[in-house]
Amino acid sequence: MSSAHSPAPARREAVVTGVGLAVPGLTLPDELLGTVREGGFDPRTGLLGRDLRHKDRASRLALRTAAPALRDAGLLGEDGSAGYTGNGDATAVVVSSNFGILDSVCSFADIIARDTVLGLAPMGLPQTSSNVIAGSVAMAHGLRGPSVTLCNGPTSGLDALYWARALLVAGRAETALVVGVEPDGEAVAKLLGAAAVDGAVALVVETAEHAAARGARVRATLSGCARGADLTAAVTAARAGGPGRTDGAEAPGPAVDLWLTDRPAGEESAPEDPPPVRAAAVLDPTASLGLCSGALGLLQAAAAVAHFDTHAAHTALATCGGPEDDAVAAVFLSGPARTA
Structure with missing residues (x-):
């Protein structure tokens, strides 16, 4: 044997x-x-x-x-x-x-x-x-x-x-x-x-x-999904790939091209803490759409897909929830030209 x-x-x-x-x-x-x-x-x-x-x-x-x-x-x-x-x-x-x-x-x-x-x-x-x-x-x-x-x-x-x-x-x-x-x-x-x-x-x-x-066009890859007690914990877990990763590969790092959030500017972390994410651009869909609740995270993901349509090699991070909620969720998405 x-x-x-x-x-x-x-x-x-x-x-x-x-x-x-x-x-x-x-x-x-x-x-x-x-x-x-x-x-x-x-x-x-x-x-x-x-x-x-x-x-x-x-x-x-x-x-x-x-x-x-x-x-x-x-x-x-x-x-x-x-x-x-x-x-x-x-x-x-x-x-x-x-x-x-x-x-x-x-x-x-x-x-x-x-x-x-x-x-x-x-x-x-x-x-x-x-x-x-x-x-x-x-x-x-x-x-x-x-x-x-x-x-x-x-x-x-x-x-x-x-x-x-x-x-x-x-x-x-x-x-x-x-x-x-x-x-x-x-x-x-x-x-x-x-x-x-x-x-x-x-x-x-x-x-x-x-x-x-089936020859489908890939618009984005879900590189990592996780929930955590706070933003830093959720982002860290999602960056590691979240549940289901078995190959030990590294997921996209904390520097992303687009951060989709539901927090007003300056509320992502405590003032004395370093920001858990470095992003070239930040977008809050609720600023234009109003209260989105259960639809928000998927609207964020849809916005990321639209972003990848013109910036294929970029990465994006979507986060929902804050200190007043029971948890924070984070999802990393990669454009079709970049693999996790």
Whole structure:
């Protein structure tokens, strides 16, 4: 018997191959970076249609962003008539939404208070389940892999990327449709004290092997994902590659080309501490979009992908959460011309 050790298994890279937006006033991801175009998505007209009847607002927004993302990844025909062309059994849906069903739950609570449970409409009951958004997207496109919804506060969007990557690395799926959505509504406005973004964003994430096999265009690589007690801990863990790295390779260092944050300038770290990241440029999407909550991390990732479209060799870091939250999430992304 040979005493030679078997080589360590190759790491399954997670890459982004498609992006879709359903954000008021925006059409393409580069508009998250400041590109200006006329028109853009309008929820007043963009959420109509027979396919959206009897669905809650968050699910309608998610469906409106899922199709463009799948089409961008080459997994859906131009008019959608051909249906999903990937392997539905190996495609996961991961959704991030902190307030997606809040209006539905409050509405049903009001009905019960007024008319008892006899006043409830059976068709509306699924809208009180957090996973109704993921379920709606999965059923619309025949995606039968794992279906997951996260609703755990400011880090939720980046956590969704974390779990999508984990599903791919673990071999539970070969493709994941990751959606971040936050609808505006009366209950949401009362809770937050301001309007939410009333939009959605979707990313198609798949293994590098699967993307290469079907000839897909790689837009970005998820080089490392992690959560930590504070910004420094999260960035350090993500820089090391996060869960799933088995080859001991170094991830991008603390100097990045673009830092996507949700912290106002000067609040990233304590004044006496050195900054945990050196960035050539810093962008906070909430400055132009307002409260994004569970959609924020994925909007950050979409902005990074748009950045890589014109700066292929760059790296980006997305971070969400701060001292007032239970954790900070960090995700390193690399342009297609640079590998981790």
